[in-house]
Amino acid sequence: MSRMLDPAAAVLWERLLRFELDDPSAALSFSDRLARENDWTKEHALRAIAEYKRFLLLLCVAGHPCTPSDAVDQVWHLHLLYTESYWRELCGEVLRRELHHGPTRGGAAEAARYGSAYEATLASYRRLFEEEPPLDLWPPARERFRAARFVRVDRSRYWCIPRFSRWFR
Amino acid sequence: MTLLEEWTPAEVLLLTDGSRARLRPALEATLAHLLQRRVLRIEREANGEASYLRRGDAFASARTLRHEEVFLGPLRARPEVRTLLANAVQVAFERARSAKHFFRLVGHSPRLAGCFRKGFLDLFLAYPGRRSARGNELASALQRELDAVERALAEPVDAPQLSQMIERYAGHLALCGAAALLWQGAADDALFARAERRMAPDTSSGSCSGAGSSCGGDGGDELRQEFDAAADAAEASSDSGSSGCSGEGGSSGCSGCGGGD
Numbered sequence: 001m002s003r004m005l006d007p008a009a010a011v012l013w014e015r016l017l018r019f020e021l022d023d024p025s026a027a028l029s030f031s032d033r034l035a036r037e038n039d040w041t042k043e044h045a046l047r048a049i050a051e052y053k054r055f056l057l058l059l060c061v062a063g064h065p066c067t068p069s070d071a072v073d074q075v076w077h078l079h080l081l082y083t084e085s086y087w088r089e090l091c092g093e094v095l096r097r098e099l100h101h102g103p104t105r106g107g108a109a110e111a112a113r114y115g116s117a118y119e120a121t122l123a124s125y126r127r128l129f130e131e132e133p134p135l136d137l138w139p140p141a142r143e144r145f146r147a148a149r150f151v152r153v154d155r156s157r158y159w160c161i162p163r164f165s166r167w168f169r
Numbered sequence: 170m171t172l173l174e175e176w177t178p179a180e181v182l183l184l185t186d187g188s189r190a191r192l193r194p195a196l197e198a199t200l201a202h203l204l205q206r207r208v209l210r211i212e213r214e215a216n217g218e219a220s221y222l223r224r225g226d227a228f229a230s231a232r233t234l235r236h237e238e239v240f241l242g243p244l245r246a247r248p249e250v251r252t253l254l255a256n257a258v259q260v261a262f263e264r265a266r267s268a269k270h271f272f273r274l275v276g277h278s279p280r281l282a283g284c285f286r287k288g289f290l291d292l293f294l295a296y297p298g299r300r301s302a303r304g305n306e307l308a309s310a311l312q313r314e315l316d317a318v319e320r321a322l323a324e325p326v327d328a329p330q331l332s333q334m335i336e337r338y339a340g341h342l343a344l345c346g347a348a349a350l351l352w353q354g355a356a357d358d359a360l361f362a363r364a365e366r367r368m369a370p371d372t373s374s375g376s377c378s379g380a381g382s383s384c385g386g387d388g389g390d391e392l393r394q395e396f397d398a399a400a401d402a403a404e405a406s407s408d409s410g411s412s413g414c415s416g417e418g419g420s421s422g423c424s425g426c427g428g429g430d
Contacts, residue, residue, distance in 0.1 A: 022253055024219045024395075027402070031256060043243055043260045050250060 004128050009061045015094045016053045021085060030085075034078050038071075044136075048075050051137045054129060055121075060095060062124040067117040069138045076101060115141050171337075172307070173314045178202050178340040179236050179275045181315070184284055184308045185344075188295035192268040193400055194344065195275075196261050200240055200396070202340025206231060209240060211392065212251060220395055223251040236274040239264040254392065255399035262403035269296055284308075319345040 005013060022029040035045035052068075052075040059066045068076060079086050080101060091099050104110045118141050125133045153160060173181065178198030182190040203209045203225075210225040224244055233241060239261040244250055252260070265271035275281070276297055284304030285291070291298035300308060318338055322345060326334070335342070 017249055017251075020219060020253070022256065024253055024255060029256075032402075041260075042256065042263050046243070046252065046256055046260065050247070 004130070005061070009057070012060060012095070013057055016057055019053070019090060019094045021049055021079065021082075030078065030082060034075060037078070038074055047134070048072060048137055051134070052076060052079070054125065056090075056095065056099070058121060058124050058128065059099065060097070061128070062121070064120050064124070065117045066121040066124070067114050068121070069118075069133075069144055071137045111145065115145055118144055171314050172311050173318070173341050174337055176280060176311065177234060177237070177275075177278070178344055179272070180234075180278050180280055181311050181341060181344060183272050183275045183297060184281065184300070184304060185312055185315075187297060187300070190268065190272055192262070192265060192271055193404070195268075195271065196239070196258070196265060196400070197396060198340050198342075198344060199237060200258070200261070201342070203233075203237060203240055205336070205339035208233065208237075209244070211254060217391075220254040220392055221251040222254050222257040224248060234275075235277045236271060238274075239271070254395050255402075258396055258399035259403045262400065272296060315341065315345055318342070 022031050031042060031045045031049060034040065034048065035042050038045070040048070048071045052072050055066065055068050055072045055076075079090070091097065104114060122133055122138060122141075125138065178201075179195045182195050182198070200209070204211065207225040207227040208231045209222055209228070212221045212223055213219070214221075222240070222244070228241075228244070240257060242264065243252060243257070243260055265274075273296060276285075281304075284301055284307060285297045286299045286301050318334070318341065321334065322342075338345075
């Protein structure tokens with residue numbers, strides 16, 4: 001872990017590391033659901049959760065607005081549904097502050113604002129953790145904010161077939 | 170030193186059972202073997218509600234094999250990472266992909282070099298194919314050692330003897346039908362090294378015997394149940410379970426989200 005952390009931040013990081021999102025007694029745990037809803041492997045879901053914890057630390061200590069990668073944002077979205085874990089345990093006991101999620105209001109100005117916040121987040125990540133953010137979970141801003149159109153699909157009723165252009169990537 | 174002490178349980182399984190070797194006992198034994206060698210360790214929460222897998226003292230220095238990466242890989246990236254035992258087991262199944270794929274990884278071990286024939290006919294047989302003369306010889310020797318361990322487990326043994334067997338053969342006990350013993354004492358940081366201490370109450374009450382018996386702390390039973398539940402989940406269809414919520418449900422979709430500063 002980084003030597004850049006002051007003692008208070010180090011204590012917070014320790015609490016975050018010990019914070020468990022999965023209920024060991026649940027048949028469908030948080031990470032199971034995260035993996036399933038995003039079509040990720042379990043291992044990828046667990047790595048995304050680990051990056052979510054790093055992002056939470058950045059939010060608390062970076063000193064500037066932070067924007068997550070899409071993968072980390074998916075963890076955040078799902079965690080917000082687990083209200084007891086999010087509000088009571090994470091915000092109340094671990095972070096000891098309220099942490100609100102702010103979706104974009106759209107438009108060019110917002111896009112620019114989130115773009116620069118994302119760049120700043122990546123820079124703070126490198127400084128604080130003294131390593132490069134993993135590319136598959138923290139892609140460059142250009143990739144992070146590329147045009148995308150997500151929808152919910154019931155895969156028991158529909159097939160998903162990649163567009164032709166994706167076959168040659 | 171016996172062959173069993175040198176070989177990993179998955180190598181033994183591949184050589185003795187060939188294409189009939191099953192994934193689940195192989196993974197269970199592989200995990201127990203890594204715990205025994207202190208490459209990994211299990212950490213239990215004080216309230217006993219959760220067990221975590223994390224790096225052991227020998228993680229950095231141990232010589233490990235490719236198939237062991239199903240457990241080790243996720244812990245390589247960062248030393249601070251600890252994974253719920255159930256999640257680690259599920260990831261191991263995921264990384265193993267199938268018995269066929271896992272045992273192909275096992276087959277890369279230098280100890281198995283020359284143990285299977287590479288003739289034209291073998292191309293058409295299920296992996297790993299037919300054993301060579303050297304493979305037959307080693308398989309027989311390993312089977313004899315396994316039988317000896319199994320016989321020893323069937324006899325009444327005192328706690329120190331049992332502790333010694335766990336120390337020497339922990340990873341291989343699953344192959345002798347004594348998987349319950351694998352997990353005995355696993356709640357401690359130093360794992361099998363402390364099995365003796367955990368079994369202390371049994372010393373006064375006589376001895377325990379029988380393959381698959383579990384004398385000593387109940388932590389081992391709980392850990393085994395955790396392993397089994399996770400293995401069941403990994404083997405079950407990934408489409409099981411609903412996405413239902415209780416209370417107020419909601420959905421959101423946003424591109425670009427920011428947090429507070």
